[in-house]
Amino acid sequence: MKHCLFVPKFTYILRGSHFWKHPTLISNLDNLILETLTTVFNISFGERTWTQASLPVRLGGLGIRKISSVALPAFLASVHGAQNLIGKILAPSLGVLEAAHCSEAKNVWSLTCPNTDPPVNPCSQRQWDEPLCRLTRNSLLETALSPTDRARLIATAEWESGLWLQALPSPTIGTLLDNSTFRLATCLRIGASTNMPHRCQCGVMVDNLGHHGLSCSRSAGRIPRHASINDVIRRAFVSAKVPALLEPNGLVRDDGKRPDGMTLVPWSMGRPLVWDATCVDTLAPSHIPGTKVDAGAAASSAESLKRRKYVNLGSSYIFAAFGVETLGPWGPSARRLYKELAKRLIEASGDQRAGLYFAQRISIAIQRGNAASLLGTLPSGLDLGQIFYL
Template identity: 30%
Template sequence: MVVLFPAVRDMLPHLGAPEDSEVGEHPLAAGMVAAMGDVRGARARVVEALGAGHPVPESLRVPEEAPVWGGFGSSQPTRQKELTNYQHGSDWLRLFEGANSSVRARLLSLFRDGATAHLNALPHDGGFRMRPTAAVIAVCLQLGASIPLVREVSAVGTGSCACGEVVDEFGYHYLACNRRGMFTYRHDAVQDVLYEMLRKVFDPASVKRTHVYHRSYSPHWRPDITVLNFDGRGRHLVIDVAIGFPCAQTHVDGAARVPLHTAAALERQKAYTYGDISPHRLVAFAMEAFGGLGEQAKQLLRDCARRRQDRLGPEMASATWSTPTFESYWGQRIMVALHSAQAFGLHGRALEDYPQ
C-alpha cells in the first residue's frame, strides 16, 4: 500500500482511517487497489495479444513498466491516458474476439491512424461540412448499426437491389455494388480533394488531371493525377485513387485477419496494372470504405506535409482549431469527402430500391 499508492496513503488520515490500516478496512483504498488490479489485468491481456502478433488498434502502445499509481502531479494526465489505453485496448480485444468476419474487418479498418478524422471535423464551409443524412450514415457505418432508410428497403417487399442481390440493413451490399456509379461517386470526391491539396504543395501548373502525353511515362494506364517533375530531376509522380470495401466477399476473409488487407490488395493491383514506370513514382492512393488509408496514401500525405513543414498556408482561411497542421487539415478533408460521397450514393440507391 505504501509503495504502490502513496497518494492514497496520504489521503487516509483525512478520511478518518489510520495511515497503517489494512486495504480491506477502508472502501476508498480497497476500491483503488481493485481498480489498479483491473488495469494490470488489462495490460497483461494487451501485452499477450501484442506478443502473439494479434491485430490491435494502431494507436495501442505498451510502455515497458507496469502501471503504478505514484501520487498526484504534472505527470498524472499522461499516466491517466496510459491506464485508460490499457482498458480500451483490452475492451477492443474482447469485442474483436467475439465478432464475426464482417465486424472484424470493419474494426481493423477503423482503428488505423486517420480513419476517423472526419469525426473531428467542425462542420463548416470549406470542405468540412457533411449533410445531416450523410453524417448519420457515416456514423452508422462506423458503429455497425443499421441505416434507417436501408433498413426499410431490406424489410419491405422483396428487400432486393435492382441488381437482384438481397439488401442488408447495414448498407454493405450497396458499398460493394457498383450499380449507378457508386464507386465513381466516392472515387471522384477523393480525387477532387487530392488534386486541390497537391496544387497547394507543388507548382499548380505541374499538377495534371488529364495529361495527353501520359503514354510517355505511363504507357499502360492513364493516371488520375500526375505531378510533373515533382522532385526537380525530371521524375513524375503518378497517382491513382482506388477505394475498396473490406466486407466484400473477395476481401472479407483476409480483411478480418490482417489490417488494411483491402488497401494492400488495391496497391498490388495498381502496381500490376501500371507495370514498371521507373524512373517515375507510382502512388496507389488506396483507401478502404470505412476510412483506412493504405501505406502509400499515408506516405504521400506525410511527404506533402514534410514539404510544407506540416504548416498551414492558403488553408488558414478555412482551418479550425481541430486542424492546426497540414496533415490534420487534409486528412479531415479527404475523410469528409469519402464519407459524404458514400452516403450520397448509398442513400440514392436506397431511394431507388424503395418499394413504391
C-alpha cells in the same frame, strides 16, 4: 458531440468523488446518454453498437464515453494528482496518509485489468483508462458475430478511419456532413442498421446493414467519390507549391486509360510524380479473408494491382498508388505519399496541422461516397449530388 455531451461536463464530479462505487446511479446516467444519442443520431443502438460507440475514436468508437467507463480512471488519476498536496497539508501532524477509497479503487482496477502494470504516470487519466478500453475492444473482437463484423472492428480502429470524426464541421470549408451522410457513416462505423431490407436496383437483396451498396456493380457513390478524392489530392499538391493536373495527356496505359494526376514540376530526383487513386470496399466478400486479419489489406492489394498496371510508365516518372478503403484504412503507398505531402504542406503554410486537414478531407470524401452508395440502392428519390460539394 464528444466534446459537448454529458461526460465532459460531469468530469469534475467523477474526479472529485468515489462515484464509481455507485453502479445504480452510473447506470441511470449511461441510459440518459444512450437515449440522447438515439434521439440525436436517429440510430437504434444495440448492446454491441453502444459498447463500440463508447470507445475512444482511436480504438474504433465515436469518443462518446460511458460514465461507467470513465468513473474509475478519473478518480484514480485525480487521487494520485492530489496526493502530494494532501501530504503537504496533513503530513506534519498526521503522518503519511492515503486519500479515502484510493486502495480500493486500485484493487478494483487491478482485478479488472489482470497482468497489467499500473501506469508510469499515475496522474494521467488516459493511462488508467487505456487498458480498460483495450479490454473492451478485445472483447468485441473475440466475440465478433462474423468475419465481416471482425473486419469492420479491425478497420475502424485505424488512425485514418476516425479522421472524419475529428474534422471541424464547417460548411464554409466543405467539411460539414449533412444529417443523412453523418448517420450512415456512423452506422457503418459501429455496425448499426442503416435501412430496412430491400431489393437493390441491380436486383440483389440488401440486408439491414446496407453493406451491399459499397461494392454494388452499380454503386452510385463510386465515381463522385473517386473524383472528390483526386480533387483533394490535387489541391494538396497545389497548396504545397507543386502544380498538378488531373488525367494528364500522353500517359496512357495499354488499355487506353490515363492515371488520375501528375505534378507539373519535378517531385523528387528530378522526376514528376504520377498518382492513381482507388477506393475499395473493406467488407466486400472477396476482401474479407484479408481484412478480417489485417487492417488495410484490401487497400494494399489494390495498390499492388495499380503498380502492375503502370509498370510500363518508364523511369522518367515516379508512380504512387493511393489506395484507401470504404471504412477508412489506407494502403502503405498512400501513407508514404501522405507523409511526404504533409511535410511539404506544413513547410509551405507554416501550420503544423496542414497535413492533418488534408487527411481529414480524404476521410470526409470517403464517407460521402459511402453514403451515396448506400442511398443509391434505394428505389427512388434523393438527389445524391447534394452529398458532394463539387
